[in-house]
Structure formats: C-alpha cells, structure tokens
Amino acid sequence: MSRVSTDRPSESAADEPDKSPGDPASTGTSADLDAVAEQPEVPEEAAKPRRPLQLRTLLLIAVVLLGLDLLTKCIIVATLTPGEPVYLIGKTVRLTLVRNPGAAFSMATSMTWLLTLVAAAVVIGVVRIGRTMRSVPWAIGLGMVLGGALGNLIDRLFRAPGPLQGHVVDFVAVGWWPVFNVADSSIVCGAILLVILTVFGFEPDGTRAGGREEDDKAEEKTV
Template identity: 60%
Template sequence: MTSAEEAGEAAPVERDAEPETAASPQPAPRRIRLLLSIAAIVLALDVVTKVLAVKLLPPGQPVPIIGDTVTWTLVRNSGAAFSMATGYTWVLTLIATGVVVGIFWMGRRLVSPWWAVGLGMILGGAMGNLVDRFFRAPGPLRGHVVDFLSVGWWPVFNVADPSVVGGAILLVVLSIFGFDFDSVGRRHADGDSPGRRTAGDRHKDEGDSQDSAGE
C-alpha cells in the first residue's frame, strides 16, 4: 500500500473523531476561572461591606432600614454563619480552611459550570470570614467575624453567610438531580447516560488521539 492510500484511509478516521472532540466538556481551567471569579466577587463584597459597617455603624445599636424588621446592626460573632456554634472559633477556622483547600482540590477535575458557581459562592464566603478569623481581634485563628445585617428574628449576618449557605444548597440540588462536578450532563439511575462525559473520558480521548497520531 502506498503512502497516498494510507493517508486516504486515515483521513475518515480523523473526520469521524471531530464530532466527539467537539462534544467533549470544556477544559477544567475555564471552570476554575469561573469559580475564582465568583469567589473574588463575593470576597470583595464581603470585605468592603464589613469595613464600611465597622466604620459607619454604632456597635450593637440597630439602624432601621425597613422599620424594625430589617436593620443595620453591628455585632462581632465568634461562631459560624448566622451566629451558630459560638465559642468554637479556632475549630471553625480550621474547618473553613479545610473547606477552602478541598474546593481547590476539586477544581482540578471540575467540569460542570453550575458546580463552579456553587463552589465559588462557598469559597468566596469562607475566605471572607477567614479574613476576619485571622486578622481581627482578639487574634489569629480566634478573630471575631463582623456581622451587620438583621432581618426579623433571623440572627445577624454578613455577605459571606448567605453566599456559603446558598452555594451549599445549590450543590445539594445539583447532586439530588444527578449533576456531578466532574461531568457534563445528568446522571441516570442505571449509570452514565449516553451523552454524559466526564473529565476522565476527556483525558482518555486525548490519550487515544495521541496514540493514533503516533501510529
């Protein structure tokens, strides 16, 4: 067989492979950029609003926004989101640090854009409160978080708190409905759906393409 005939037979294989490549999920770095962008927005809003709250609000004195239902109320919180688990500041700091590390680890295999949104919300909120834990009084790992917004009977909170909770709810909903962080498409009860592709599949396809090119 001549070289021209070999090239003619190889061409259809390459054309057949093109649709599969086009259908493959976008690279993880793009999802990481989405995750980090959302985290940066949440972190910036959280830090700026806390600085303004400390500068402008009298400690512990409600400033009405909508009557007595919604008020600005500056407090220092040693606990978790919405003033939960007070008295365990250093434990909460270590947990939040572990969450941040875990999100960055998951980011290496991240494919789903909605998971990127949810993880970005959690990451931004966790880092916002970690800034207070490390840099506010009474000291590193024990710093009290600045909360400033009060709504009805709900505990006083900041921008980071609803971001963390909202991101966590989004991830739970995605998991319930069969959307995994490392795949595109919905997971069926009997396994992967025909159109569902994971990050591992994408890497395998890339390796097969390289092997074919080498042959």
C-alpha cells in the same frame, strides 16, 4: 500488405479495477478480510469533545464575593456603633454591628480556633475540586462557597482578639433571623445550589447521571 486488427479488448477486463498487491481485496483471502472487519471502532464518548475546565469561573465568582464581603464589613465597622442599629424597612430589616466569635446562629462560640481550621479545610477542598471542574453551575456554587469561606476566614485570622480567635463581623438582621453578612449568604446560597445539582443528577464534570441510559432508551424506541 499488413492487416490491421479490429479485435476489441474484453469489456470485463477493461472494467475490472486495478488491484494493488497490498490490497486485501486483491489477495482474496478470508483472513485479511476478517482483519479489516475486526478493526476497533472509536467509542462515541471518546469522539465527543471534552468540556472546558471551569476553574477560572469558580475563582472569579469567589474573588468578586470576597471583595464585596470585605468592602461591606469595612464600611459597617467604620460607620456603625454596636447596639445602635439602623432601620431600613420598619423594624424588620436593619443594619446592626455584631461581632460573632462562633458559627452561624451563634453556635460554638468558645471554639473559634476550630472554626478557623474548618474554614481553611473548606477552602483547600474547594480549590482541589475546582481544578477538575467542568460544570458551570457547579463552578458557580463552589465559587460562592469559596468566596464566603475566605471572607469569614480572613476575619478569624486578622480581626480582634487575635489570630485564629478573630470575631466575624455580622451586620444584616431580618426579623427574628440571626444576624449575618455577605459571606454567610454566599455559603448558604452556594450550598443550596450544590444540593439541587446533586439531587437532579448534574455531575461536576458537566454530565448528568442517567443521561446515557435515557439516550439508549430513546434509540430503542426509534428502532
């Protein structure tokens, strides 16, 4: 009569996990373990999603301001007569039609052609920068500059006395301040916004200068 074996397998052998031949732990060699430990880690900056481009925002703001500038100029030219201002708030705020051959504050009145080339260069430069823009505030500021530059550039190209010599239509007068238009206001306000962003360290790519250093200091304090 055969005897049934009651011997139980060793618990250490049963509990030991299966090891595949390709597993570094199965080989037990220090070289394989070092290779696993030395695998490159993905930098945190690379793991973070990149901000979306803001070229559309820039162009949208520029188109809106350009349209507003052209509309107001057409209305003013059709309704006002030079030398006959319309007073809105006493004698402080008034509408008056002025054709300016120069730049702001009536400077460089004899260099209209040069101002035209400068405006064209500004437009090209803003568009090139905007192609890599990822900051909404920077897109707003550059959009204001672009819209204003295009508004005055159109006057230089298509208004009398001729191409590259056209006079810009100005019509808003406030106190002693020189007469200006919507395009001038857009350029000045956009430039001020860009200066503020630069002073406080906001970059066109959406990051902030020194932000990484501040994060590192905060981590050191928590350790």
